[in-house]
Amino acid sequence: MTQTTGEALQAGTGRVAGVRPAGTRAVLAELAGTGDVLALQALLQEHPLPGQVDVLAAARTVLVTADSPASARRIAATLPELDLTAPVQRDGGLVFIDTVYDGEDLAEVARLTGLGPDGVVAAHTGQLWTVAFAGFAPGFGYLLGEDTALEVPRRSSPRTAVPAGAVALAGTFSAVYPRRSPGGWQLIGHTTARMWDLGRDQPALAVPGQRIQFRAVRESLDITPESAPAADVAADAPAQEASSGLRIISPGLQSLIQDLGRAGHAGLGVSAAGALDRASLRRANRLVGNAASAAVIETVAGGLQVRAVGDQVLAVTGAPVGLTITAGDDGAAPDRTVPMATPFALLDGETLTLGTPASGFRSYLALRGGVDVPPVLGSRSTDTLAGLGPAPLAAGQALAAGCSAESGVVGHPEIQPDFPDGGVTVLDVVPGPRSDWFDQAALAALTAQEWTVKPQSNRVGMRLDGTPLRRTRDGELASEGTVSGALQVPPEGLPVLFLADHPVTGGYPVIAVVVDAHLDRAGQVPIGGTIRFRWADRDSASDNDAGTPVAPPAAPTVSDTEVSS
Known part of the structure; x- marks a missing residue:
């Protein structure tokens, strides 16, 4: 049975359901439904909180980044007090995306939904879509429709290359790939619309909160060649x-x-x-x-x-x-x-x-x-x-x-800090927003062993080798915002330490986050280097001090109903 608009958008309670720290300079607000996610995102964009730097909405959460640990703590205390019942204002009107419905997976989507190819096209074009949040790549918007008639799973085997302009479905979302990239969504058509163009004042064709209407058209021109990044x-x-x-x-x-x-x-x-x-x-x-x-x-x-x-x-x-x-x-x-x-x-x-x-x-x-x-x-x-x-x-x-000199004189020689030199580099961490996906043994194992930086590491993230960490939960985590310093744990149990070029959202649980004061040190660990993590006190951490070392945290006891996963 097709859901109504309210059910599809999961209009929630009008309040923030919970707040989880995401490192020392960010917090993750949990919401009961997509309606609350959009409302909180709109409210924070219209009325930023003191110290707020960035806001990132995802499926059931909103990540708020702050300019300091102190600001993050104040934001965490303020979020539960916000009223999300005010109507969300939509700016920019309606964006139409002309689409040729010739995707490789159109027949499969028709079979999975029972609608037939013409029914899939009618369902896709016959409703308004809302950009719920962005992620994966610049200009890639996760679009929520007015019903769930087109809900389909991702492909069992992702494609190594999806062409720019591909129109796709996955779960309850639709999307347009802004550039050629790997992907596991079901492809139902293509468009010549440029979802990301740095030549525009607003590079993204559709921003979070924007409404989208797809229009079926016949093939008349080849897809405009993708502009190089x-x-x-x-x-x-x-x-x-x-x-x-x-x-x-x-x-x-x-x-x-x-x-x-x-x-x-x-x-x-x-x-x-x-x-x-x-x-x-x-x-x-x-x-x-x-x-x-x-x-x-x-x-x-x-x-x-x-x-x-x-x-x-x-x-x-x-x-x-x-x-x-x-x-x-x-x-x-x-x-x-x-x-x-x-x-x-x-x-x-x-x-x-x-x-x-x-x-x-x-x-x-x-x-x-x-x-x-x-x-x-x-x-x-x-x-x-x-x-x-x-x-x-x-x-x-x-x-x-350039012309960035601020002074007519140069500075005095300075003393540099010590850099990793082949020994063990200690990085202080605080519990991550999804540390409750791990038991006490895994939390202890994170800091009890030495991790080696694998050759596959880069500015996106450091892949670590050691004894795998075991999750206590199966299944997938709904995509949510991530921060630099996050230690994300894929199913095989080997952590990935996110660095500056990390993806803005991720679907693996974050067991811990390197404190901001130690991120520079993390960026200096070479390939083959060795890292040991150490638990630190979140409340004593500042921009210049990693905080007081503490004993391993107790395994969280958050109930399943309190976790948006």
Whole structure:
């Protein structure tokens, strides 16, 4: 039997059902129904709470990120007091998406629903859809309909590549794939509508809360070729000359442009990204007189070589490396070395080479004035998962110096912290929002053993190897917002530590979250490095202090009815 609109949207109680901490700077509000999710999201967007940085709605939760642990605690106390019964205002009218219903799975969906192909098309076009939340990729909106006539499971075997513009169904949701990507949804058609376009003032065609109407059309034109993401466009562009800046001679293993990230866009499916070691980025910028948020080069494992175009002032911080300057190509002038965490001059035509780190993993090279590349959503950082921002640096590429210098003078040499050096790196954690999916033995096992960073790790997340952690619950968790530092545990039991480029939502339970004060340290652990986690007191944690170490937490006793899973 088809559900009514109210039942399909699960209009809830008008109150936040519960609040779970998600690390030290975020909280996860649990709601009784999708109607409450949309109402809370709209309320927080219209009337932000003090210290609120970002809001991310999901199937049954809303993740609220704060600017500090203190703000997160105040937000957690305020959320249960909010009244969600006020009507949700819809802005922007109705978005029509013309669709050709020729999907590979149309016949299968027709069989599963019993509607037949024509009935599937009629059901899909005959109702309004609401963008409940975003995730998976920028511009990918989870659309809820007015009934559940088209509820179907995901494919048993996901496709390795779904084309851009594919119109799909999964569960009670519909969606349009904004770009070519893997996917397990049932494909029923395609559209030429651009769901994500950085050339628009609002890149997402449909934002959370937006209403969507699909219209059936005949095939008349080929799908417009998918526009390359910003990173790919930058990679294909010819090298441009810069009157003042740097030329990349060798990028080493991987070198990226990074700043402090693009917070505030999680609702569009975009993570904050930014430098993995934020303190080192700030230190490098401070040394050359830049604004703290100026763009720098983040490089992994040494090997970066840059040549000055015009006289430049640089500083290198982060993982300590040897810094060698070569004057010209003829070898007539002897090489010289310069120290880490100290401003120095690189004269026109001179080449700077970064050696292999003695400890740590990521070094940061700041250029006075900052690296001048076009910002995307307010940030010059590279997001490797979403494909936003500049492409990884390539040999021969020119980088212009910008105008981000804040001072007429450079900074004094600074003392750097210790970086992981082959021993065990201790990272403090607090219980995650889904620690109740694990028993006392698993909570103890998380901190009782040493975990090794696997080679498959990257800026999205660190894959860890050790003795698997056993869940006490089977089944899937409804997708919900995630944070940097989250330790998500897939079914095989080996945790994944989310870093700056992590997906904004996830469907695996988070057993613990690395405290914000230790995220920079986590970003410096190399491939093959060893990590030990240690429980910390959430209430004593601050931006500069990981908090007081504590005994392992008792296994949660939250009942099934109190968990939105």
